Amino acid sequence: xxxxxxxxxxxxxxxxxxxxxxxxxxxxxxxxxxxxxxxxxxxxxxxxxxxxxxxxxxxxxxxxxxxxxxxxxxxxxxxxxxxxxxxxxxxxxxxxxxxxxxxxxxxxxxxxxxxxxxxxxxxxxxxxxxxxxxxxxxxxxxxxxxxxxxxxxxxxxxxxxxxxxxxxxxxxxxxxxxxxxxxxxxxxxxxxxxxxxxxxxxxxxx
Amino acid sequence: xxxxxxxxxxxxxxxxxxxxxxxxxxxxxxxxxxxxxxxxxxxxxxxxxxxxxxxxxxxxxxxxxxxxxxxxxxxxxxxxxxxxxxxxxxxxxxxxxxxxxxxxxxxxxxxxxxxxxxxxxxxxxxxxxxxxxxxxxxxxxxxxxxxxxxxxxxxxxxxxxxxxxxxxxxxxxxxxxxxxxxxxxxxxxxxxxxxxxxxxxxxxxxxxxxxxxxxxxxxxxxxxxxxxxxxxxxxxxxxxxxxxxxxxxxxxxxxxxxxxxxxxxxxxxxxxxxxxxxxxxxxxx
Amino acid sequence: xxxxxxxxxxxxxxxxxxxxxxxxxxxxxxxxxxxxxxxxxxxxxxxxxxxxxxxxxxxxxxxxxxxxxxxxxxxxxxxxxxxxxxxxxxxxxxxxxxxxxxxxxxxxxxxxxxxxxxxxxxxxxxxxxxxxxxxxxxxxxxxxxxxxxxxxxxxxxxxxxxxxxxxxxxxxxxxxxxxxxxxxxxxxxxxxxxx
Numbered sequence: 294x295x296x297x298x299x300x301x302x303x304x305x306x307x308x309x310x311x312x313x314x315x316x317x318x319x320x321x322x323x324x325x326x327x328x329x330x331x332x333x334x335x336x337x338x339x340x341x342x343x344x345x346x347x348x349x350x351x352x353x354x355x356x357x358x359x360x361x362x363x364x365x366x367x368x369x370x371x372x373x374x375x376x377x378x379x380x381x382x383x384x385x386x387x388x389x390x391x392x393x394x395x396x397x398x399x400x401x402x403x404x405x406x407x408x409x410x411x412x413x414x415x416x417x418x419x420x421x422x423x424x425x426x427x428x429x430x431x432x433x434x435x436x437x438x439x440x441x442x443x444x445x446x447x448x449x450x451x452x453x454x455x456x457x458x459x460x461x462x463x464x465x466x467x468x469x470x471x472x473x474x475x476x477x478x479x480x481x482x483x484x485x486x487x488x489x490x491x492x493x494x495x496x497x498x499x
Numbered sequence: 500x501x502x503x504x505x506x507x508x509x510x511x512x513x514x515x516x517x518x519x520x521x522x523x524x525x526x527x528x529x530x531x532x533x534x535x536x537x538x539x540x541x542x543x544x545x546x547x548x549x550x551x552x553x554x555x556x557x558x559x560x561x562x563x564x565x566x567x568x569x570x571x572x573x574x575x576x577x578x579x580x581x582x583x584x585x586x587x588x589x590x591x592x593x594x595x596x597x598x599x600x601x602x603x604x605x606x607x608x609x610x611x612x613x614x615x616x617x618x619x620x621x622x623x624x625x626x627x628x629x630x631x632x633x634x635x636x637x638x639x640x641x642x643x644x645x646x647x648x649x650x651x652x653x654x655x656x657x658x659x660x661x662x663x664x665x666x667x668x669x670x671x672x673x674x675x676x677x678x679x680x681x682x683x684x685x686x687x688x689x690x691x692x693x694x695x696x697x698x699x700x701x702x703x704x705x706x707x708x709x710x711x712x713x714x715x716x717x718x719x720x721x722x723x724x725x726x727x728x729x730x731x732x733x734x735x736x737x738x739x740x741x742x743x744x745x746x747x748x749x750x751x752x753x754x755x756x757x758x759x760x761x762x763x764x765x766x767x768x769x770x771x772x773x774x775x776x777x778x779x780x781x782x783x784x
Numbered sequence: 785x786x787x788x789x790x791x792x793x794x795x796x797x798x799x800x801x802x803x804x805x806x807x808x809x810x811x812x813x814x815x816x817x818x819x820x821x822x823x824x825x826x827x828x829x830x831x832x833x834x835x836x837x838x839x840x841x842x843x844x845x846x847x848x849x850x851x852x853x854x855x856x857x858x859x860x861x862x863x864x865x866x867x868x869x870x871x872x873x874x875x876x877x878x879x880x881x882x883x884x885x886x887x888x889x890x891x892x893x894x895x896x897x898x899x900x901x902x903x904x905x906x907x908x909x910x911x912x913x914x915x916x917x918x919x920x921x922x923x924x925x926x927x928x929x930x931x932x933x934x935x936x937x938x939x940x941x942x943x944x945x946x947x948x949x950x951x952x953x954x955x956x957x958x959x960x961x962x963x964x965x966x967x968x969x970x971x972x973x974x975x976x977x978x979x
Contacts, residue, residue, distance in 0.1 A: 319808035358508040371861040383530040386537035401900040476968035483961030490953035498956030527857040
């Protein structure tokens with residue numbers, strides 16, 4: 294049992310990573326990776342939503358009528374997302390403002406729906422909760438990696454704190470404006486996939 | 500139990516919907532006051548930043564922002580397009596009134612409809628007005644503070660919903676852009692009264708942000724629209740200006756000859772309103 | 785003029801895929817060949833064009849204190865419900881009255897309910913506060929066309945990519961990401977456009 298829990302927890306972080314391997318949940322993720330802070334909040338929000346959505350739907354799994362399955366899932370996920378959004382608005386207003394519509398878009402994040410369909414509806418609540426949390430974390434990890442590079446190279450800061458010293462700028466160093474624009478986020482993810490698949494050869498497509 | 504029967508499906512859906520709605524309504528009603536307080540404090544902190552009373556980046560609490568506002572504000576009221584004061588806004592600590600919904604006012608200004616234009620006056624002599632318009636991706640807005648003469652800009656603060664980080668977002672993030680506005684003068688006779696352009700030269704222009712043409716244009720249009728809306732109020736309420744501003748005395752060109760006398764004199768050359776004097780001259784000719 | 789500006793801007797400048805990364809999952813999954821990409825693109829245009837004005841009206845109603853309270857907090861859940869219900873209805877209607885079309889589009893229709901481009905369209909509509917339903921519809925048509933254009937272009941490129949020598953670790957999804965990034969860069973040149 295312990296080995297199985299470990300597997301449930303660790304697999305989505307690296308080997309079965311929702312973004313780089315399953316290619317799920319790209320939609321709402323890339324635009325929030327300009328700054329590390331936004332990415333962290335987004336990551337935490339997604340972890341909470343995937344975890345709780347998996348838990349709730351796993352508890353309900355035997356009662357849901359098959360015909361309205363998708364709608365019930367959407368309603369539950371939407372409820373969680375709205376709650377997260379409202380809480381952020383109340384307690385972390387500046388961050389909520391920055392993330393704007395992307396919090397709402399967690400609803401259509403394929404990771405959430407994908408994990409509910411693939412895991413929560415067929416497993417016990419506790420395992421489902423772990424699976425949700427782990428998948429959220431796997432997603433958050435990529436988000437944070439991308440945001441790390443984009444903020445560092447694009448603005449010379451991390452979490453708003455200046456990392457690249459002023460003397461570099463005086464010597465002629467410039468922030469790379471391209472990195473903060475949307476296209477570089479895609480190319481960065483492409484590179485992450487490249488690195489990951491170079492290490493794990495069995496993931497390579499023929 | 501047959502979970503695929505019609506009745507079961509309908510009842511089940513109904514229960515889920517009611518449950519979800521109840522949870523959301525509860526959360527919304529509990530959190531709403533906090534959310535509103537956050538939005539209000541955010542708006543006030545932007546006004547204070549424009550007025551130069553408190554830097555926006557200083558970490559602070561909502562309470563402290565409200566305290567600061569009620570301490571420093573002297574007057575707040577609403578004017579219409581003719582410059583008449585329509586009503587006063589409450590400035591007491593417990594019940595601070597602001598004009599929200601700049602979007603609606605922006606539409607009203609454009610349609611020449613009835614408007615509520617807020618004016619906030621502070622004890623450091625500044626008068627703060629809002630601006631609002633469309634940037635590249637979404638709305639841009641901000642607050643501009645004027646000195647007593649209601650022409651010279653004392654400070655400005657801008658914000659945006661979703662401009663490109665590192666480019667358009669500089670209107671908010673780059674203090675040096677805001678600093679460009681300080682000491683500039685709006686020319687309410689001109690159209691537009693103030694503009695953000697490439698290669699700014701005149702007193703009523705500031706430089707656009709490189710790489711963010713659309714955001715700069717949008718903000719420029721927003722400022723132009725709103726300054727024009729306040730022009731009537733400003734024209735009627737500008738404080739008298741001290742003696743050395745020779746030309747200002749002759750606004751309306753009644754004693755224009757006197758103004759011409761000054762021309763060429765050292766005093767005239769130093770006068771920051773030289774341009775306006777030149778303008779009066781051409782008007783009379 | 786406003787409409788033309790909004791229309792062109794939403795196709796090229798505010799492109800759903802390249803500027804906002806919306807609808808990425810199905811964008812990457814269903815862009816292997818041009819024919820299916822065209823089908824999905826058309827379906828997205830259609831659903832966006834229908835749901836966005838509906839959501840615009842619903843949002844106007846909800847935030848206007850219908851029962852003495854601001855029901856704005858419900859807007860998200862109603863948007864997604866509208867979209868899900870609409871795709872369901874379209875699927876049933878198409879299946880009943882146009883079986884041939886259903887055969888072609890059928891599998892993509894359910895996919896659309898969870899396509900973030902559709903929900904994103906509604907959320908951006910809410911954020912941008914369009915003045916009337918005409919503007920909302922124009923925006924819907926423009927962003928739908930933008931998405932269509934993006935997926936057809938990518939599918940065409942991917943068909944050609946089959947014959948290229950790509951590093952083993954980049955094959956498939958990796959090179960696709962980089963391609964989309966390069967396409968997005970090309971689309972950024974539209975940024976200065978205004979009519």
